Amino acid sequence: MTLRRLCLTLQGAVQGVGFRPFVYRLAINLDLKGWVNNSAQGVEIEVEGPTHLLNSFLGQLKNDLPPRAVIEMIECTDDAPIGYTSFEIRPSTEGSSTALLLPDIATCADCLREIFDPCDRRYRYPFTNCTNCGPRYSIIQSLPYDRHNATMRHFKMCPDCQxxxxxxxxxRFHAQPNACPICGPQVELWNEEGQLEEGWQDEPIQHAAEAIRQGKILAVKGLGGFHLMVDARNQAAVERLRERKHRPDKPFALMYPSLKRVRHDCEILEVEAELLRSHTAPIVLLKRKQKNSVRVDPENNIAEAVAPGYPHLGIMLPYTPLHHLLMADLDFPVVATSGNPSGVPICFNERQTPQDLKGLADLYLIHNRPILSPSDDSIIQVINNQPQILRRARGYAPLPISPSPIQNSKLSSPPTILAVGAHLKNTIALSLGDRIFLSPHLGDLGTVQSLKRFQKTIRDFLQIYDCQPDIIACDAHPDYASTQAAHTFAQEWQVPVIPVQHHYAHVLACIAEHPLERAALGIAWDGSGYGLDGTLWGGEFLRITTSGFERVGYLRPFQLPGGEKAIQEPRRAALGLLYSCFGEAIEQKQLAPMQAFSPQSLKLLYTMLDRHINTPMTSSVGRLFDAIASLTNKVQISSYEGQAAAALESALTGFETEEHYPVQISSTLPLIVDWRPMLNAILEDIAVGLDAGLISSKFHNTLVEIIVNVSHRVGESYVVLTGGCFQNRYLSERTSKRLREENFQPYWHQQIPTNDGGIALGQVMSIKRSHRSSINIQDVLSDPQPLPPRTSSCV
Structure with missing residues (x-):
């Protein structure tokens, strides 16, 4: 009988998912000889046997994978047998790291059964896990993924666990976080001073549950950091949390004990239910049931302070044994918001947290398993019956994305690229070969603490993957903290920094998710980004080609009195919009934004507008949303980013109409969308007392028709929707529907955030495109040339 030896190298999600025991069992069942091990590149296999059995081995290897395993690539060579006499699992080998670092995985069904089985040795043990679930990214220091490279090295396994x-x-074969009550991490309940009190040693989770029942605020150390938890039915307790956290309006996320309880309060599509039950266990934005809906227990309604005035709730299910045990003891929903003071990253070190959260939490449910890489909860909504990630973190990051070959560099040795992202909703990206590794959501870089977390994440990524970048990509805005950090790192490593225009990066991030093989029209609408002409862009129509982009259209610019201050005050955006339309005549108008200022402040703002003092020009659709929200008196001063736009979207619920307002669009490229006819019509509707919901509906529809109209005139059949404005579910769904009706092919974000959380990916794609087409990067950033004039029309 002729024997052969196959030498295999597998890349993908093949470490920390039970892959080696799967290979071992497969080889033993087929009576094949050889070995398998983990390497810094993935998994390596040598297997000997007859041809027909090797073919069976390869077939089952590809088709019968463990639940969390994914094979992205198999390299296979055929060689002469060397006479292996058994099949074994060999120790891991070190080397240059290209293996996938997996995200943390929610508790599997097998482990869940064990923690609620009184006869099991892991009964009520809050750190039960196996190769199908448990911590990964949060505890790993370097690759390959072995116990000595993780924080679990501090816990020596007992004989049973070993x-x-x-x-x-x-x-549990090589389940690196494997542990039990005898040898593993432990939970304690601390008071507000961070001290263990007498009587809390036994059943700390039950004592913590009782504290929540009493209306207290509990800080819970989970997988990637702390949550602040409070009874979601207790209005006074939720209001107290808002006051302490200085978060007056932004909706809180909720954790429910079961999907059945979620159905009690929300309407759930099947795709949403699948997301809630999935191993990624994200926060899912769900539509609330109307107050007149039949409820099983009307007295258990969610407190109004959880999400005041919003038709959706952000909901997740328990995803660690600790959460499952706590929620089983409570059996009612709780607020589960990030454990941090406003503006700083999530807390994750139990020794430091009582100081960081002093005055916020009443008690601390902590554990002693160290977290190396903190991570927030991911957030998802469903658009057109498909998931759309709004915040990519726990459960998803740092899994890479591999753009299609047409989008990737065709160089034999593509450069290693570090992209540092934007200033808000920051993420970083690291491009190695054909893979782009994306960090979890890092948040806004407006504080010293968040900037330190950002810098540490960069260094940790480079350490894990044992590399140094050849190029650093950053935003074109010179004042972003991420941009300034890029130049500091570049000096340290002696590598070039390449700026990428913000909205171009937005479009490329979306394109990276889709195999687009031709030019496309990118519609990038957001709050603001640094434009090539020195103004603040944000209402952009960009034609994307293989060599760069050209600005083929934009919203008519208007003034923003106070610059960045206008981002927090929609009333300022409204004043700027009105002044850009009516000039000094606005002083005679008595509208909601004017009434929101004192006479002295209003006079000063009029002077600023008249003399163009600190009133930068913007084409931002995000600021247009702010202005309309102010004019309809929905929001005058925002307490969080995007509040005005969210309020407008919420207002249109129940008021959907097919009507829209007029706008004027110029006759030549770049097309200028003149919003002044729309503004006049809105003011007429306000004057006759039209409901704000109807105004909002007509406003949204107008934006949709602008997109359809411009798409026709630009003439590209592929239309890419990106930027923070397309977090708006109504805008996204209606736009994609209308585009399809007009025979366009719309694309939108699904796996990568449409907001600034996708900017780092777009920055990488810009550099990869420049290398692929062998052009100078400055060509990508050069001013677009106008195209021949087209016929004008109105919406």
Missing amino acids: SEYTDPLSR
Whole structure:
């Protein structure tokens, strides 16, 4: 009988998912000889046997994978057999790291059964896990993913756990966080001073549950950091949390004990239910049931202070054994918001947290398993019956994305690229070969603490993947903290920094998710980004080609009195919009934004507008949303980013109409969308007392028709929707519907955030495109040339 030897290298999600015992069992069942191990590149296999059995091995290897495993690539060579006499799992080998670093995984069904089984040795143990679930990214220091490279190295396994860990037939074979009540991490309940009090040693989770029932605020250390938890039915307790956290309006996320309880309060599509139950266990934005809906227990309604005035709730299910045990003891929903003071990153070190959260939490449910890489909860909504990630963090990051070959560099040795992202909703990206590794959501870079977390994440990524960048990509805005950090790192490593225009990066981030093989029209609408002409862009129509982009249209610019201050005050955006339309005549108008200022402040703002003092010009659709929200008196001063736009979207619920307002569009490229006819019509509707919901509906529809009209005139059949404005579910769904009706092919974000959380990916794609087409990067950033004039029309 002729024997062969196959030498395999596999890349993908093949470490920390039970892949080696799967290979071991497969080889043993087929009576094949050889070995398998983890390497810094993935998994390596040598297997010997007859041809027909090797073919069967390869078929089952590809088709019968463990639940969390994904094979992205298999390299296979055929060689002469060397006479292996058994099949074994060999120790891991070190080297240059290209293996996937997996995200943390929610508790699997098998582990869940064990923690609620009184006869199991892990009964009520809050750190139960196996190769199908548990921490990954949050505890790993370097690759390959082995216990000595993770924070679990501090916990020596007892004989029973060690036996599981070394048994290839156990689902805990080389489960790196494997532990039990005898040898593993432990939970404690601390008072507000961070001290263990007498009587709390036994059943700390039950004592914590009782504290929540009493209306207290509990800080809970989870997988990637702390949550602040409070009874979601207790209006006074939720209001107290808002006051302490200085978060007056932004909706809180909720954790429910079960999907059944979620259905009690929300309408759930099947795709949304699948997301809630999935191993990624994100926060899912769900539509609330109307107050007149039939409820099983009307007295258990969610407190109004959880999400005041909003038709959706952000909901997740328990995703660690600790959460499952706590929620089972409570059996009612709780607020589960990030454990941090406003403006700083999530807390994750139990020794430091009582000081960081002093005055915020009443009690601390902590554990002693160290977190190396903190991570917030991911947030998802469903658009057109498909998931759209709004915040990519726990459960998803740092998994990479591999753009299609047409989008990737065709160089044999593509450069290693570090992209540092934007200033708000920051993420970073690291491009190695054909993969782009994306960090979890890092948040806004407006504080010293958040900037330190950002810098540490960069250094940790480079350490894990054992590399140094050849190029650093950053935003074109010179004052972004991320841009300034890019130049500091570049000096340290002696590498070039390449700026990428903000909205171009937005469009490329979306294109990276889709195999687009031709030019496309990118519609990038957001709050603001640094434009090539020195103004603040944000209402952009960009034609994307293989070599760059050209600005083929934009919203008519208007003034923003106070510059950045206008971002927090929609009333300022409204004044700027009105002044850009009516000039000094606005002083005679008595509208909601004017009434929101004192006479002295209003006079000063009029002077600023008249003399163009600190009133930068913007084409931002995000600021247009702010202005309309102010004019309809929905929001005058925002307490969080995007509040005005969210209020307008909420207002149109129940007022949907097919009507829209007129606008004027110029006759030549770049097309200028003149909003002044729309503004006049809105003011007429306000004057006759039209409901703000109807005004909002007509306003949204107008934006949709602008997109359809411009798409026709630009003439590209592929239309890419990106930027923070397309977090708006109504705007996204209606736009994509209308585009399809007009025979366009719309694309929108699904796996990468449409907001600034996708900017780092777009920055990488810009550099990869410049290398692919062998052009100078400055060509990508050059001013677009106008195209021949087209016929004008109105919407």
